[in-house]
Amino acid sequence: GQQVMQIPQYQHVQEGEDFTTYCNSSTTLSNIQWYKQRPGGHPVFLIQLVKSGEVKKQKRLTFQFGEAKKNSSLHITATQTTDVGTYFCAGPASNFGNEKLTFGTGTRLTIIP
Amino acid sequence: DTAVSQTPKYLVTQMGNDKSIKCEQNLGHDTMYWYKQDSKKFLKIMFSYNNKELIINETVPNRFSPKSPDKAHLNLHINSLELGDSAVYFCASSPIPRKSYEQYFGPGTRLTVT
Numbered sequence: 001g002q003q004v005m006q007i008p009q010y011q012h013v014q015e016g017e018d019f020t021t022y023c024n025s026s027t028t029l030s031n032i033q034w035y036k037q038r039p040g041g042h043p044v045f046l047i048q049l050v051k052s053g054e055v056k057k058q059k060r061l062t063f064q065f066g067e068a069k070k071n072s073s074l075h076i077t078a079t080q081t082t083d084v085g086t087y088f089c090a091g092p093a094s095n096f097g098n099e100k101l102t103f104g105t106g107t108r109l110t111i112i113p
Numbered sequence: 114d115t116a117v118s119q120t121p122k123y124l125v126t127q128m129g130n131d132k133s134i135k136c137e138q139n140l141g142h143d144t145m146y147w148y149k150q151d152s153k154k155f156l157k158i159m160f161s162y163n164n165k166e167l168i169i170n171e172t173v174p175n176r177f178s179p180k181s182p183d184k185a186h187l188n189l190h191i192n193s194l195e196l197g198d199s200a201v202y203f204c205a206s207s208p209i210p211r212k213s214y215e216q217y218f219g220p221g222t223r224l225t226v227t
Binding site: 044088100 | 156157219220
């Protein structure tokens with residue numbers, strides 16, 4: 001079945017350093033979504049990418065969708081303590097629309113103040 | 114106003130018991146989901162309903178039975194609870210099926226089976 005892997009599994013950074021998480025799908029995706037889950041919280045939608053090679057920015061966050069639409073990345077510039085949490089990518093299952101998302105394994109980000 | 118709400122937030126129970134978790138969304142969405150998040154934070158879909166109709170049923174033991182009385186509510190009943198059922202269960206909703214729209218998650222129900 002479809003697998004969505006993320007690396008790294010954990011990342012500890014000093015506040016102010018940059019952070020990147022990479023997402024790789026075993027199948028081509030029609031789109032990819034990113035979610036953030038704060039410790040003790042629930043996943044919150046961040047963004048969706050649809051086009052091959054698409055790049056979107058949200059303040060210090062930069063999201064990229066690969067040319068082959070099988071991988072994606074999230075880069076955070078100059079991390080802050082508010083960035084702490086687990087970041088998930090998610091893509092629709094190939095035989096479904098977005099009613100069935102396969103979530104990535106997640107990258108847990110901790111910030112050292 | 115809470116968009117997706119779940120009750121209870123915490124549930125501690127013994128093996129063999131039966132329990133229910135309730136979910137309600139006030140977003141007017143057509144599609145609702147149940148997810149299970151284990152201790153390693155892996156998030157897996159269990160069920161999906163669209164307008165009260167079951168459209169996704171992953172390989173979940175039949176001890177788990179979802180029920181959608183109307184499109185704003187999706188409940189999850191679990192029979193004969195086992196230790197391995199301990200997890201956080203999230204309800205979610207999304208606006209339109211077969212479209213690329215985000216999912217809105219509830220706060221989660223932390224189930225502990227002892």
